[in-house]
Amino acid sequence: MKAHSFFALFFTITTAVQAFDTLESEFRTNGNMMHAVVTRAQQSLQEFSAVIYEGRKEAGYGIVASEEGYILGKLSELKPLKEIKIRVGDQEFSPVALVAEDVRWDVALLKIDAKGLKPAVFAETSDIGQGSWVVANGATSRSERRPMVGILSANFREIRVEGGAVLGIELKEDKEKIIVGNLPEISGAFKAGIRQGDIIVSLGGKKMKNRAAIAEFMKDRRVGEKLEVSYIRDGKEQKAEVELAGRADTYGIEKSRNDTMSGDVSKRRSGFPRVLQHDVQGTSKTVGGPLVDLDGKCIGMNIARANRAESFAIPVEELREISQRLLEEARKK
Amino acid sequence: MKTLSALTLLAMLIFANAQEHPRLPVNDKKVPAGTPDMREIETALKAALPATRKATVCLELGQGSGSGVIISAEGLILTAAHVTGGVGKEITAILADGSKVKCESLGLNSETDCAMAKILDKGPFPFVEVDRDDLSKLGDWVFSLGHSGGYDKDRGAGVRIGRLVKIADSTVQSDCTLIGGDSGGPLFDLHGRLIGIHSRVGSNLQQNMHVPIREFVRSWDQMMKSEFMGEGPFAKKPVKGSGFLGVATEDAKDGKVRVTKVGRESAAEKAEMKIGDAIIRIDGKDITNKDAMQKILKDKAAEDKLSIVVLRDGKEIELKVVLTER
Secondary structure: OOOOOOOOOOOOOOOOOOEEEEHHHHHOOOOOOHHHHHHHHHHHHHHHHHEEEEOEEEEEEEEOOOOOEEEEEHHHHHHHOOOEEEEEEEEEEEOOOEEEEOOOOOEEEEEEEOOOOOOOOOOOOOOOOOOOOEEEEEEOOOOOEEEEEEEEEOOOOOEOOOOOEEOOEEEEEEEEEEEOOOOOOOOOOHHHOOOOOOOEEOOOOOEEOOOOHHHHHHOOOOOOOEEEEEEOOOOOEEEEEEEOHHHHHOOOOOOOHHHHHOOOOOOOOOEEEEEEEEOOOOOOOOOOOOOEOOOOEEEEEEEEEEOEEEEEEEHHHHHHHHHHHHHHHHHHO | OOOHHHHHHHHHHHHHHHOOOOOOOHHOOOOOOOOHHHHHHHHHHHHHHHHOOOOOEEEEEEEEEEEEEEOOOEEEEOOOOOOOOOOOOOOEEEEEOOOOOEEEEEHHHHHHOOEEEEEEEEEEOOOOOEEOOOOOOOEEEEEEEEOOOOOOOOOOOOEEEEEEEEEOOOOOHHHOOOOOOOOOEEEOOOOEEEEEEEEEOOOOOOOOOEEEEHHHHHHHHHHHHOOEOOOOOOOOOOOOOOOOOOOEEEEOOOOOOOEEEEEOOHHHOOOOOOOOOEEEOOEEEOOOOOOHHHHHHHOOOOOOOOOOEEEEEEEEEEEEEEEEOO
């Protein structure tokens, strides 16, 4: 999105005394009375969504991927959690193991010791048209998943990573050498073994002359991509494979005015190859679960609460492929 | 009798309109009864979406962007006063397909957040019907469009669903979530008739406020005449005398007002006024001395536009000047 400032909406409500009529909250778009209207969708959420807890706190949702206890979830939200517990239906499971991951799509595959779970019923297609009703998990109780409704809002599209994909290195130039400066420990470069003082020679096999060349080269890179970095340390050339991360994931997000009116949004909300956009009003804690249609079929996986007006889901076409791939990987182990 | 027949005619018109688009039965239910009612909403929304989306534009001016909606083939646009910010401002509108057209803001009401603009390029443009009869009621299902966060061709204008949850005199509230960039964008009933313009939000996701169309109807004629109405919070009225041309002049012996200095980056410099020019007319009024010129300028505000005719090398040249802040 373009980096200019926007007319922000006024953040206050007119306080002038006016006569008004109000619709009681239970009848509103996400009021309690709507639960009974989307019964098939609710039944699906009940059967094949998983509630993920850290201790007693709700931390997110997941999708049951197989009857023997494989669960899909949002990787970046799950990874930092300690003491994960999972509830499917009204059964609680622990321990939970992280058995496979897809960094590009931000999807984790978890394993619990369970049998006879009902895996998600995938729809044929997610291309059901803008304006179509969709349903996702809202709040939850011990035994009951509560549905929230919305519609598909916009075109399928790629969400380029905010601020671009980065190696996670501060670079200095000295006598035509590109020298590694500060690098946070969570950066891909640090994890691959690159350290302060190393001299960068080439990226992806291409010689790099200066910082500008690196900036140009990084423009077309994607989050999750693995890049071969050649560097010189102690006079010897060495190689490392660096997994690229989003700028926001490495350095944090600067809050925009729109962010301040969006409440609790996902930390990772960009860098997805293709998403479905919808307007179900979630938070960072309601993603990871299934997005279903009115017939209760899974048309995608909620992957990010982007802002006040936009939520993103991985379309079922890609989700099916990701799920199969991660399941195969996990079963091989 | 005359009044009565006029009323009857009005009633008939409303009736005709209502017949053309009968009220959806689901709107008269407290809550949809089940999947068929949900499908009724969905079907109506999907039918209304292509045309309403085509008429929804992104408005860019200065460093910011908002939204607006075209309501006539000639390119009349309804938007919010806090988007246009004033009268006679140059705006670029981006249509749904990405093409850009030039616009100018017309009048506004700074108390209710109503504003109009018109496209200066030649039409016809895609447009929507306006619900001038105010047919919507509390609880009706509605949808909003807007260029949230600015124009994004890959995404398009995002559509959001909700109900009218509060109706007050000069504001309606829906639970269609809005965000920056949506300001000035349209709120529609399920027939795709324009019922409101996005204005502001509260921190709660339920607090999305729109200016109802009846407020536009109330200020319609004045807005068409480019009037700046009210002293409300949504736009700041230009202050008389705040406009600055940025020249020094003298009453020359030949009876002309001659320019002796042109200020750096002044309004005069931007309009390419030169030292030695004789100012002979401002907005059609003859200028014979400095006092006559000052009299006109002291009523002008920053950003006001003037036509100044100067005499240079025996030729009359018209300069278009936009005054700056004093």
